[in-house]
Amino acid sequence: MSNLLRAGLARYLKNPLTALVAVASLVIGLLGGRNAVYTIDDVYLIALFIAFAAFISLFVGREHGEGGFRNKAIKGYTKGQIFFSEWLLHTAFCLAILLLFLAGFAPLAHEVLSPVPGSMLLLIAFCLVMMTVAVVTLLCVLSMLVSSRAVSAILSVLLVIGLLFASYAIDAALTRPQYYLVEHYNEAGEFVSLQKIEDPRYVDGAARTLLTHLSYTLPLGQSEPLLESIAIWNYSNAEADHDFSWLKSIKFLPLYSLGLTAIFGAIGYTVFRRRDLK
Amino acid sequence: MKNLLSATFARLFKGKLFWIGMLAMGGLGAVATIARARDAYVLQDMGYDTPDGLLFIGLTYFLITVAAFDGLFIGAEHADGTWRNKLIVGQGKVQIYLTYLIVTTAATMLMHLVYIGVVLGLSAPLLNPFLTPIKVNVVFFFCSLATVVAMNALMVTLCMLIQNRAVVAVGAMLLAIGLMMGGMAIYQMLSAPEFLSGPATVVNGVLMPSPEPVPNPKYLTGTKRAFFQFLHEFLPGGQAITIGMTGELPANVWRLPVFSALLTLLSTLGGAWGFCRRDLK
Numbered sequence: 148m149s150n151l152l153r154a155g156l157a158r159y160l161k162n163p164l165t166a167l168v169a170v171a172s173l174v175i176g177l178l179g180g181r182n183a184v185y186t187i188d189d190v191y192l193i194a195l196f197i198a199f200a201a202f203i204s205l206f207v208g209r210e211h212g213e214g215g216f217r218n219k220a221i222k223g224y225t226k227g228q229i230f231f232s233e234w235l236l237h238t239a240f241c242l243a244i245l246l247l248f249l250a251g252f253a254p255l256a257h258e259v260l261s262p263v264p265g266s267m268l269l270l271i272a273f274c275l276v277m278m279t280v281a282v283v284t285l286l287c288v289l290s291m292l293v294s295s296r297a298v299s300a301i302l303s304v305l306l307v308i309g310l311l312f313a314s315y316a317i318d319a320a321l322t323r324p325q326y327y328l329v330e331h332y333n334e335a336g337e338f339v340s341l342q343k344i345e346d347p348r349y350v351d352g353a354a355r356t357l358l359t360h361l362s363y364t365l366p367l368g369q370s371e372p373l374l375e376s377i378a379i380w381n382y383s384n385a386e387a388d389h390d391f392s393w394l395k396s397i398k399f400l401p402l403y404s405l406g407l408t409a410i411f412g413a414i415g416y417t418v419f420r421r422r423d424l425k
Numbered sequence: 426m427k428n429l430l431s432a433t434f435a436r437l438f439k440g441k442l443f444w445i446g447m448l449a450m451g452g453l454g455a456v457a458t459i460a461r462a463r464d465a466y467v468l469q470d471m472g473y474d475t476p477d478g479l480l481f482i483g484l485t486y487f488l489i490t491v492a493a494f495d496g497l498f499i500g501a502e503h504a505d506g507t508w509r510n511k512l513i514v515g516q517g518k519v520q521i522y523l524t525y526l527i528v529t530t531a532a533t534m535l536m537h538l539v540y541i542g543v544v545l546g547l548s549a550p551l552l553n554p555f556l557t558p559i560k561v562n563v564v565f566f567f568c569s570l571a572t573v574v575a576m577n578a579l580m581v582t583l584c585m586l587i588q589n590r591a592v593v594a595v596g597a598m599l600l601a602i603g604l605m606m607g608g609m610a611i612y613q614m615l616s617a618p619e620f621l622s623g624p625a626t627v628v629n630g631v632l633m634p635s636p637e638p639v640p641n642p643k644y645l646t647g648t649k650r651a652f653f654q655f656l657h658e659f660l661p662g663g664q665a666i667t668i669g670m671t672g673e674l675p676a677n678v679w680r681l682p683v684f685s686a687l688l689t690l691l692s693t694l695g696g697a698w699g700f701c702r703r704d705l706k
């Protein structure tokens with residue numbers, strides 16, 4: 148197993164794509180830090196995850212295309228070891244890339260980060276690390292199971308975009324107000340009354356609980372409370388005069404990421420072991 | 426050229442990729458229209474009962490479909506050695522390039538038309554007629570066709586110049602996302618208000634007037650504004666936003682198809698020139 152990791156490490160360090168993705172993540176971090184107002188815009192996290200998608204799909208796809216997996220299997224390594232070593236390498240690389248992103252982001256976003264308590268910053272950083280592990284697991288499983296390099300590259304980028312749209316859709320459903328106001332005017336155009344009507348699309352009860360859990364499970368759904376938890380310390384007193392209790396839920400976000408990683412990692416591991424390596 | 430075209434069209438219609446693209450765009454149109462019809466049903470008299478704004482909104486995401494389709498369709502030809510085979514039987518490189526441009530343009534145009542057809546077909550029984558004047562929709566329709574041609578020409582150039590199929594696929598997707606995000610960022614910069622005024626505040630129960638508006642430092646003026654305005658009108662991402670999201674004809678709307686034609690011409694000339702100089706393995 149250590150040989151697999153050593154060989155993979157050497158292969159990745161030699162490839163110029165690694166340096167390219169590292170520089171890209173640093174630039175994304177610098178841009179994110181420069182443009183940070185109240186908090187980081189989630190568009191920079193999405194750009195980072197798209198860089199992960201390109202990086203993982205191209206590297207794993209190359210192993211598929213050049214018969215690297217088959218050669219390792221011939222050498223006596225089990226498919227489980229091959230899967231686990233690839234996952235471990237990509238997780239380590241992507242965490243290093245995340246570190247570069249934060250190194251670019253943090254100094255420029257000092258004004259935004261400084262009001263946030265240290266313990267909260269540490270918690271947010273830990274949540275980001277776990278979110279990255281979950282995203283890398285999803286992308287790694289997809290790339291390991293789709294043998295065509297080009298198809299897996301496109302599917303990986305589409306997966307990140309799909310996660311983004313799914314989390315936006317859930318967020319829109321959850322933040323929809325329960326009531327909307329309709330203003331009534333007479334024929335002369337004068338205001339007569341204000342009618343409060345319940346929005347039938349308002350999500351309530353079990354559906355709301357389910358959607359909330361789903362939102363916390365999706366990596367880009369987690370970004371909303373995480374980034375808001377930075378913003379909340381930067382609002383003026385009048386704007387921050389609202390309920391802070393939801394901040395408690397942030398503590399549980401790493402568990403959602405862990406669950407997602409475990410489920411998809413196990414599915415990928417099981418399916419990859421049954422696959423015929425051509 | 427005729428043989429090349431008929432062979433490439435035959436491969437297009439036989440393969441799954443084209444039909445997946447048609448299904449994806451048709452599905453997007455159906456989902457968007459049904460969601461609007463649901464909103465119209467539950468929120469009556471709230472202005473959700475017409476298909477306004479739906480007809481061209483698909484264009485804003487269409488870049489991703491074009492990138493995925495062109496990246497896989499053209500990349501597969503290169504990986505299978507088809508280009509080299511065509512050269513061996515005596516076809517010219519310019520002919521090969523133009524064949525892919527024509528076939529992918531037709532394919533992406535059909536996908537775009539399927540989206541519009543599904544929106545029109547479903548909204549007729551489910552929603553009320555358009556409030557947008559028909560002239561606006563007709564003009565935007567022809568502008569959207571020109572934008573689709575330009576999007577496709579740009580992607581074909583990229584796909585024909587990069588030899589590696591996977592790198593082509595990733596490059597095309599990144600270009601599409603870059604154009605989409607770039608278009609949105611430029612649109613936001615151009616839409617920034619010239620003056621900012623703070624919100625009205627309540628002090629000791631008395632409503633205080635809003636502070637005097639102050640000039641917005643982010644408001645673009647002069648040459649900088651003209652430059653970003655040009656980029657917004659020239660690049661497909663910006664054109665897609667103008668056509669899909671604004672809902673009203675901009676001044677000088679004729680510039681959109683003219684810029685699309687210019688982008689198509691420039692990228693085709695550049696792409697064909699680069700392709701002719703390439704050594705096809």
